[in-house]
Amino acid sequence: MHREFLMGNEAMAVGALAAGVGVVAGYPGTPSTEVLETVARRNPGHVYVEWSVNEKAGLEVAAGAAYAGARSLVTMKQVGLNVASDPLMSLSYIGVKGGMVVLVADDPGPISSQTEQDTRTFAAYAKLPILDPSTPQEAYEMMGEAFGLSEELGCPVIVRPTTRVDHGYADVEVADEKDWARREPEGFVRDPSRWVIFPALSVRAHAAIEARDAELAHRLSGYARNTLRQTAGPAARPSLGVATHGISATYVDEALREGDDVRVLRVATPYPFPDDLAERFLDGLDEVLCVEELDPVIERALVRVCGLTGRRVRIRGKLTGDVQPSGENTVASVSAALDRFLRRAPAATARTGTPPAVPTLPARPPVLCAGCPHRASFYAVKRAMRGRKALFCGDIGCYTLGNAQPLDMVDTCLCMGAGINIAQGVTRVEPDTKAFAFVGDSTFFASGITGVVNAFYNQADMTLVVLDNSTTAMTGHQPHPGTGRTMMGQVVEKVSIERVLLAIGLTTVETVDPLDLDAAVETVRRVADEPGVKAVVFRSPCVVLARPQARSSVDAERCVGCQRCVRELGCPALVPDPATGKAAIDAAQCTGCTLCEQICPTHAISGGERL
Amino acid sequence: MSEKNLAVSPSAPQGGVSVVLAGVGGQGIVLASKLLARAAMGRGLHVRTAETIGMAQRGGSVTSHVRIGDGASSPLVGAGRADALVALEPAEAARQLPFLRPGGVLVTSDAPVVPVSAMTGGPAYDLPAIMGYLRASVAPDRLVVVDAAAAEGTLGTARALNVVLLGAAVSVGALGPIGREDLLTAVRASVPERFRELDERALDLGSAATAKE
Incomplete structure (x- = not known):
C-alpha cells in the first residue's frame, strides 16, 4: 500500500483496477468523467476501456463482459442513468456472472446538470444494492467491496459518489500496482434459461430479488461502513x-x-x-x-x-x-x-462591528470561450434568420451557452438529443415557424441520429445544424465516433456525420466553416428554405485544443467606438476601453478567429488567422 | 521572510489551515489548489480539497477549497472559517469574502477580469467600489494586494498569476504550516518541465511583491 494524492474519481478508478476490472465502458458526464479517463491512463495493458456512444451502449457492453465472467465497470452521471435505465432495469432481473459495478455520479446543486435526481432512489426502483461513499478513501475501498458483493449476489451493484467526492482531492491509501488483482474470466456459458429474458424468467427473478433484498437488509446492518x-x-x-x-x-x-x-x-x-x-x-x-x-x-x-x-x-x-x-x-x-x-447557539464566526456595504458585483455566468466556433455558428444562423419567424432548439454541451446575451440563440434545451424532436413537435403546432435544431458532434452520435430518422420518416420540415468541433468539449475533450481515436489509443475510421445523414435519406447536407461568416450566412439562408429535413454541418475545431496561429488587434485610429463587435458577439476577448469606448482585444484570450474582423463596419480589426 | 509577516492568529486550527482559492474559469485555480495540497502532502499532512470542474470552467466564477490538517473532515470550508482567501480577481475576492474568518488573510490580485455580461446589459464592473469594499472589510495588516500588471510585466505572461498569488500568501504566513520550500517542491513535482522555471520565478515574485509593500 502507498499514499497518493488523488481526485475521488481517480481513487475509484484505481480501486477498480486494484479489484481486477477487465472491461470498462462509459459516457462522459460531469462529475463522473475522470473515472474512465484514469482507468485508461493507468491501464496496466490488459484492461479494455472505451468511451461508448452513450450510457445505454456502455452499460450493455459492461453487462456482456460480466456475462462472460469478467469484472466490468460502467461510468456515467446521474442523467446518464436515465439513458441506461432500459438495460439496467432488465439486467436487475437477469443478473451477471462476473462482478459488475455501475458507477453513477450524482450532482447536488445541481452544479453541472439538468436535474437533482437521486440515484439512491433509482437503486431502490431498480432493486439493486447501492453504496454511497463519504470520502475519496472510502470511494476507493468501496469499489473492491462492490465487485465482491456483485459477484456474490449475481447482480450489478451501484456505486454512487456525489460531486464533492468525485471532484475533491485527498491523500488516499491505495494498493501498489504489483498487488492489483488479475482475473481469468471463464467466458460466456450458453444457457438460454439464464440469459434470455421472458415473462416466465421474470416471475421467478422478481420473487428471488425480493427475498434476496430482505435478507440483504439484515446483513448490511453489519456492514462496517454503516x-x-x-x-x-x-x-x-x-x-x-x-x-x-x-x-x-x-x-x-x-x-x-x-x-x-x-x-x-x-x-x-x-x-x-x-x-x-x-x-x-x-x-x-x-x-x-x-x-x-x-x-x-x-x-x-x-x-x-x-x-x-x-x-x-x-x-x-x-x-x-x-x-x-x-x-x-x-x-x-x-x-x-x-x-x-x-437548540444550541451558533458558533461565533461572524465579524464584529457593522460590515461595510457589499458593492454590486458583476455577474459571471459561464460563457463560450474567446474564438469558440459555436459563437460564429449561432451568429451566422441569427443573421440568416433576422426578421423571420424561427425557433432555435438547443441541446446539451458547451453550445448550450449560446443562450446567453448577446447571442440569445437557445430557445429550448431539455436533454441529450431532445432538440431535434422538440423542433418537430413545435412545427406540428406552428407550421409557419422555421425550425432549427442545434446539436454537437458527440451528442449527435449519442442520441441525435434517431431524431433525424424520425424527422425524415415523418416528413418534418426542419433544419438540423450540427456543431462539429471534433471533440466532446464540455466534459474535457473526450474522443467520440467522429474523431477517429479510441480510448485504447487506436486510430480508426471516423464515422462521417455527412454520410450518416445522407444514408438516412437527406438530400441537402452542406458543410461550411462557421468562421467564414459570409459563406456561413449564405449557406444557412439557402438550406433553410428547402423543403423537408436538411442539414448544415458547421465544422471548426474546438479552440481549447487548437493552437491559435495569430491574434487580432484593433487599430484605434480606425475604431469609431460603435462597439458593434462587443454588443453582437459577446466574446470575452473583446474588452472596450472604459475611457474612449473603443474596442480593445485581450491578447491573452484572443485566438485570432477573425469573426470580429468580419463584422467591424470600419475594418478596424485585423491580424487574426482562422484555423 | 518579509517584514510584513502576518502570522496566523491563535484561533487557527492546530497545525492545520483552511484556504479558499477564488477566480475566473481559466485562471488556473485548480492547479493552484493542487500545488497547495501537494505541498501539504509533502509535509505528511492530511489534505482534502473541493474543486469546481465543469461548466463554470468556461469563464464562470470558480473556487477551490483546501483543507489541511487532521481536523479536516469536510472538503468544503465553512462560512467565516477560512484562514486565507487567495483571489486571482478582485470581484471574486469580494464574492467569496464571507468565507474568510475574522482575522483571516486576504491575498488578492488587483486586475479585474471584466465579464461579457458587464458589457451586454448586466451589472457593471465597478473596480474602485470593489477595492474599497475589500479594504474596508479586511484590516490593512491582513490584506495583501498583488499588482498583477507588474507581475505580468516581469514574467512576460499572465498565466502564472496563480503561482504569484500563492507565493504572496506563503510569504506572509497565510498558509499555516505550508512554507515556500513546500510549494517549490510541489511545483517541481507537478508542473510540466517547460513551465517549471516560470512557476519558480512566479513563486519568488509573489514573495517579493509582499516584501515591498
Whole structure:
C-alpha cells in the first residue's frame, strides 16, 4: 500500500483496477468523467476501456463482459442513468456472472446538470444494492467491496459518489500496482434459461430479488461502513439522533461540537436499507434529524421503520422543513440545521462591528470561450434568420451557452438529443415557424441520429445544424465516433456525420466553416428554405485544443467606438476601453478567429488567422 | 521572510489551515489548489480539497477549497472559517469574502477580469467600489494586494498569476504550516518541465511583491 494524492474519481478508478476490472465502458458526464479517463491512463495493458456512444451502449457492453465472467465497470452521471435505465432495469432481473459495478455520479446543486435526481432512489426502483461513499478513501475501498458483493449476489451493484467526492482531492491509501488483482474470466456459458429474458424468467427473478433484498437488509446492518456512534456529551443515553450519509456526513462531523449529546447514524447502503441498525439507532431517541442531499431517502426509511416497529420517534428533515428540500448542503447549512435541532447557539464566526456595504458585483455566468466556433455558428444562423419567424432548439454541451446575451440563440434545451424532436413537435403546432435544431458532434452520435430518422420518416420540415468541433468539449475533450481515436489509443475510421445523414435519406447536407461568416450566412439562408429535413454541418475545431496561429488587434485610429463587435458577439476577448469606448482585444484570450474582423463596419480589426 | 509577516492568529486550527482559492474559469485555480495540497502532502499532512470542474470552467466564477490538517473532515470550508482567501480577481475576492474568518488573510490580485455580461446589459464592473469594499472589510495588516500588471510585466505572461498569488500568501504566513520550500517542491513535482522555471520565478515574485509593500 502507498499514499497518493488523488481526485475521488481517480481513487475509484484505481480501486477498480486494484479489484481486477477487465472491461470498462462509459459516457462522459460531469462529475463522473475522470473515472474512465484514469482507468485508461493507468491501464496496466490488459484492461479494455472505451468511451461508448452513450450510457445505454456502455452499460450493455459492461453487462456482456460480466456475462462472460469478467469484472466490468460502467461510468456515467446521474442523467446518464436515465439513458441506461432500459438495460439496467432488465439486467436487475437477469443478473451477471462476473462482478459488475455501475458507477453513477450524482450532482447536488445541481452544479453541472439538468436535474437533482437521486440515484439512491433509482437503486431502490431498480432493486439493486447501492453504496454511497463519504470520502475519496472510502470511494476507493468501496469499489473492491462492490465487485465482491456483485459477484456474490449475481447482480450489478451501484456505486454512487456525489460531486464533492468525485471532484475533491485527498491523500488516499491505495494498493501498489504489483498487488492489483488479475482475473481469468471463464467466458460466456450458453444457457438460454439464464440469459434470455421472458415473462416466465421474470416471475421467478422478481420473487428471488425480493427475498434476496430482505435478507440483504439484515446483513448490511453489519456492514462496517454503516456506522452508529455517539458523541462524547454528558448524557449516557442521548435523546436526539442525526442520520446522514455521503459527503453530508463530513459536514455533520465538523458541525458537531464538544458537549453535544447526539447519536449519529451514517448510512452507506441506502438500498437495501439496514433496518436492524436503524432500529438500534432509534432505540431510546425522541427525535431524529436527517441530514441528506437530494431525496429524503434515509428520512423516509426511518419513518417506515418507526411505523413498522411501533416506535414513537419524531423524524425530522426535508419532509418537515428542518433541512433544505433541494440544493447542495454546505458546512454552514448543516451547522445551522444542527444549531436549531440541538437548540444550541451558533458558533461565533461572524465579524464584529457593522460590515461595510457589499458593492454590486458583476455577474459571471459561464460563457463560450474567446474564438469558440459555436459563437460564429449561432451568429451566422441569427443573421440568416433576422426578421423571420424561427425557433432555435438547443441541446446539451458547451453550445448550450449560446443562450446567453448577446447571442440569445437557445430557445429550448431539455436533454441529450431532445432538440431535434422538440423542433418537430413545435412545427406540428406552428407550421409557419422555421425550425432549427442545434446539436454537437458527440451528442449527435449519442442520441441525435434517431431524431433525424424520425424527422425524415415523418416528413418534418426542419433544419438540423450540427456543431462539429471534433471533440466532446464540455466534459474535457473526450474522443467520440467522429474523431477517429479510441480510448485504447487506436486510430480508426471516423464515422462521417455527412454520410450518416445522407444514408438516412437527406438530400441537402452542406458543410461550411462557421468562421467564414459570409459563406456561413449564405449557406444557412439557402438550406433553410428547402423543403423537408436538411442539414448544415458547421465544422471548426474546438479552440481549447487548437493552437491559435495569430491574434487580432484593433487599430484605434480606425475604431469609431460603435462597439458593434462587443454588443453582437459577446466574446470575452473583446474588452472596450472604459475611457474612449473603443474596442480593445485581450491578447491573452484572443485566438485570432477573425469573426470580429468580419463584422467591424470600419475594418478596424485585423491580424487574426482562422484555423 | 518579509517584514510584513502576518502570522496566523491563535484561533487557527492546530497545525492545520483552511484556504479558499477564488477566480475566473481559466485562471488556473485548480492547479493552484493542487500545488497547495501537494505541498501539504509533502509535509505528511492530511489534505482534502473541493474543486469546481465543469461548466463554470468556461469563464464562470470558480473556487477551490483546501483543507489541511487532521481536523479536516469536510472538503468544503465553512462560512467565516477560512484562514486565507487567495483571489486571482478582485470581484471574486469580494464574492467569496464571507468565507474568510475574522482575522483571516486576504491575498488578492488587483486586475479585474471584466465579464461579457458587464458589457451586454448586466451589472457593471465597478473596480474602485470593489477595492474599497475589500479594504474596508479586511484590516490593512491582513490584506495583501498583488499588482498583477507588474507581475505580468516581469514574467512576460499572465498565466502564472496563480503561482504569484500563492507565493504572496506563503510569504506572509497565510498558509499555516505550508512554507515556500513546500510549494517549490510541489511545483517541481507537478508542473510540466517547460513551465517549471516560470512557476519558480512566479513563486519568488509573489514573495517579493509582499516584501515591498
